[in-house]
Amino acid sequence: MADRVVTLNAGSSSVKFALFAADADWPRLIVSGAVEGLGAKPRFRAAIVDGDASDRPLAAKLTHKQAIAAIFEWIEDAYPAAAVSAIGHRVVHGGLSFAAPIIVDAETLAELREFIPLAPLHQPHNIAGIEVARDAFPHVPQVACFDTAFHRGHAFVDDAYALPYSYYERGLRRFGFHGLSYEYISRRLRTIDPVHAEGGVIIAHLGNGASLCAMKGGRSIATSMGFSALEGLPMGTRCGQIDPGLLLYLLQSDAMTPEELSHLLYERSGLLGLSGVSHDMRTLEASEDPRAQAAIAYFIHRIKMEIAALAAAIGGFDALVFTAGIGEHSPRVRAGVVEGLGWLGLTLDTAANSRNDPVISAAQSRIPVFVTPTDEEAMIARHTIETAGLTAAAR
């Protein structure tokens, strides 16, 4: 039987998982699922490809570690003969050290813990996932796949903040995130449109977290997120671009504590903060509240501005790709962005856009615009198979 790999993607309120077979050039999905609603009403759901689905409540007050343990128990029950050969983990922050996936050992795990302050919403849960998986499968390699890795190797001008140079040397840099998604889309684009894929491409990953990446020849050149996952676009609950002077003002004049400021910027801002209605784009689109509409307008406006800035960083672009929840499913947001960039040579096919078609630009558009579903899990599985050295054995 071909090797099996499990992927874990632990976020702030959910842990997604998947089981893949390593029996082809590309990982084959067997089952995907998640524990969602951690901290509120946790539920377990799993869907077997072409098979049964289960969806059931779990005990309230589940910790991330307990949720991950429940996932492994389910996998062992459902697939007793699955013989898991490796486990792949999405790890949000790899700092300066990790520019590629690695097999985690005690030393690297300690290093990953040092990045917790840089990604407080994700990194602790990513590490918890590795710890639980290691206990459940002590002889199986644990592979860490980093969201930052795809962006390492940026030129100085796209990597630095204009602080004293010693801060740059210390590693206070523009790391960028969503790298697994960008890498996946970059590979997909090579199949969808091989010619444009090699040129300048801007990818808009618009989910609860949102960022943009400008690539050339399939490599990341610049990205809208920076040192933390707060920079760039406004998000579900995160502020995006902000004047650091405003933060100084809040610390000094409002005597905010760092914890209060962190809570404000990560959890009370963005679409939720602006609208006062919801962090969720579907809810905002359905709302008649003028502030909900203003929040959507702000979101679209900032995407347009950041795309233009990234276009300058790569000397213009040949294709634009929308992905993730909003990018894949919101004709309204895409129309706002594409029509707003008409001056750059983008023309929307309104009917194709309303159907969420794979290509939403009109035939005469100078720059093609794609809607491409992302698949971070498959990308993690692919890296895990390669890093654990399973590919050759499976073929």
Ligand code: ADP
């Ligand atoms: P995450 O970053 O948590 O993985 P997703 O990529 O799933 O998030 O994106 C979630 C966002 O996508 C939410 O704001 C949600 O409202 C939005 N979304 C999903 N479906 C639609 C839709 N049909 N129309 C508009 N927005 C949508």
